[in-house]
Amino acid sequence: MSVLRISDGVSLRYRPRALLMGTVCALLALALGVLAIGSGDYPMGPGQVLQTLAGNGAPADDFIVNEVRLPRVVTALLVGGALALAGAVFQSLVRNPLGSPDVLGFTQGAATGALAAVVLFGGGSLALAGGAVAGGVVTGAAIYALAWQRGLNGYRLILVGIGVASILTGVNGYLLTRAKIEDAARAVLWLTGSLDGRDWDDATPLLVTMAVLVPLVVLGCGRALRMLEMGDDAAAALGVPVEAVRLSLLGAAVVLAAVAASAAGPVAFVALTAPQLARRLTRAPGPNLVPSLCMGAALLVGADWIAQRIFAGHQLPVGVVTGVLGGGYLVWLLATERRAGRI
Structure with missing residues (x-):
């Protein structure tokens, strides 16, 4: 741990390796x-x-870059960063590497809201995005209420989240069977996770959301989150309002995951994988919020580049690439943990 003195009475503590890896x-x-x-x-x-x-640049270059390709890349960076930050918060709060929106049911809730907006109400792209945000937030509130029992236990939250995710997966399948063929095709592409055709209208809401929530999570609650990892009693003894901080962080993480899903669909494994990779690179305890955010952004924009180039003349949805890469990483991680005797 190093200390950077900013002025008299003001200093900043940081870990050099974590700062280097985040950069x-x-x-x-x-x-x-x-x-x-x-x-x-x-x-x-x-x-x-x-x-x-x-x-x-030349006029043709300006159009290609700023109007066609830059919005998609910005959306990929923001979605990857939002999902990774949400995953880092969840994993830290439940003290479990499986704590991510994919596992806890929040992305399934966002999918349910999006499908309901399209299938039941015949909405377009704007309604789909709004439904995804509403579905994710409502699901987060329901899981929190069901998991609450004189406090919030990490394992209980995971078990409730897995159960809710299973229920919502069945609901989503039923909604797809009720959809018109064109709506079903559009919904399936969105459910896979795709960045095709993204423009500034998709990137702007996520940019505004992250401008508000990232400082709140990283600067406002980052220190308290590190203390919560030591246990509720230890955090409370150090002056942390445990339930208020936990509720604020859970709310911010749910909104980040839901807004990310509204922009690109429920992209798989980024929220699960990016915080783990960031922790391995930094070798630092704690949630590693900023390195996780940067790792998630790099993962998703890299996966989207692969999705566009891996097959000539055909683009894959980015969720297919993240699913394959993330699933492979998860299998490797489980095998490594088993060889080490930790599972």
Whole structure:
């Protein structure tokens, strides 16, 4: 742990390796974003992309970069960062590496809200996004209420979340059987997780949400979250209002996951995998919120680049790539833990 003195009486403590790895992940995410912007049927070099982003590109380059490709890349960066930050908060609060929106049922709730908006009310893209946010928030409130019993236990929250996720998976399947064929096809693509056709209307709500919630989580509640990892009694003895902080963090994480799902669908495994990779890179205890956010952004923009390029002439939904990569990582992690005798 190092200390940076800002002024008299004001100092900042940080871990050099965590700061270094977070910076590396952020730079990697930006580099992958530039690579993704420059790839496609109209190829552009990194220098040409950066020049265009600075406002010095040709009119054709400006249109391709700022109107066609940049919104998709920005959406990928924001969705990956939001999911990873939500996953880091959940895993820290429940003190379990399986604590993520994928496992706890929040993404299934967002999917239920989106499907209900499309199937039951015939809504378009805006209604789908609003339904996803509403479904995720309502599901989060229901899981919290069901898991509450003179306090919130991490394992009880996971078990309730898994049960709710199973119920909502069945509901989602039923809603798909009731949908018109064109609505069902659009819903299935969204459920897989896709960034196709994303524009600034998709990126702007997520950008505003993260501008509000990231400082709240990282700066406002980050220190309290580290204390909560020591246990409720220890945190309370150190002056942390345990239930108020936990409820605030859970609410922020649920909103982040729901808004991310509204922008790109319930993209699999980013929220589960990114915090684990960030922890392994930083080798630091605690939630590793900023490194996790940067790792999630890098993972999703990289996965989207792979999804667009792996098969010539055909684009995969990004959720397919994250599912394959994340599932492989989970199998490797379980095998490693078993060899180490921890499971």
